[in-house]
Amino acid sequence: MADPDPSRTCRELLERDGRTYAEEGEVGLRDEPAPLYRLLVLATLASTRIRAEVAAAAARELWAAGFTTPQRMRDSTWQQRVDALGRGGYRRYDESTATALAEGAEVVRDRWDDDVRTVRERCAGSEEVAEEVQAVPRLGPVGAGIFVREVQAVWRDLEPYLDGRAADAAAAAGLSRQPDRLAAHVPDGSFAALAATLARLGPGGVEDR
Structure with missing residues (x-):
């Protein structure tokens, strides 16, 4: 009705x-490379069957550990990522997600030159943006929808x-x-x-x- x-x-x-959700995850969203990357990470964390407040808490722990850019994520160790995810309560998928985060940071480098703004430059609308960001491991259609839903605040x-x-x-x-x-x-x-x-x-x- x-x-x-x-x-x-x-x-x-x-x-x-x-x-x-960007506010909840303390992304500090702006149309700049580092905040957009953090939003991509948050969307990846929220793509699994886990409550989004847990994803946000895990994201905050990743930022607190210093993993706020693709380069810093690549420079981190697998165990450091697992530990940060665990502190955020993200224990159900912590090991596989720790691997996916490193792989995702490599995709951001190789596909978008470490600048997520490249996605917007390449794509002609929300559907294309959602398709493009699914190049990131573990970020399927649900996570892509979350990313676009949030990024419209700056795009x-x-x-x-x-x-x-x-x-x-x-x-x-x-x-x-x-x-x-x-x-x-x-x-x-x-x-x-x-x-x-x-x-x-x-x-x-x-x-x-």
Whole structure:
């Protein structure tokens, strides 16, 4: 059933928990190489069957250990990455993910010259961006959707974008699952936050698949 006042519903959702996942993971998102790389790592961590708050906690531990750029991730040891993931509670997939993070940092170097902004330069829209970032190991369609959903906050030409989870939650809340229609009820610059908030409404909690 359609919401008779979608603007109010969007406002209430943003007031309830209007954070992006990048904010939760302390990515410090800007259109610069290091923050965009950290977002890519966060999306990779959130691609597995694990709660996104655990992915965010693990990301924060990686940053605290200094693994904030592709070069620093490549320079880290496998055990250092495992230990950082473990401190964040990311123990179920810590060993395989520690390997994937190093491989992903190599992809960022070899494919994009250590600058994730190259993705945007090469791609003509959200679908192409989502396809391109799946070159990163362990970052499948779900993680690619998370990346695009978050990066639209700084790559504004991709806005408005909803991944499948956020679109399903929008429909369940009586809102349009069509990004263009939904954007008409959201303050300028807030669509990424709304999309993240909607994702948190999905079954089982935040990105809990």
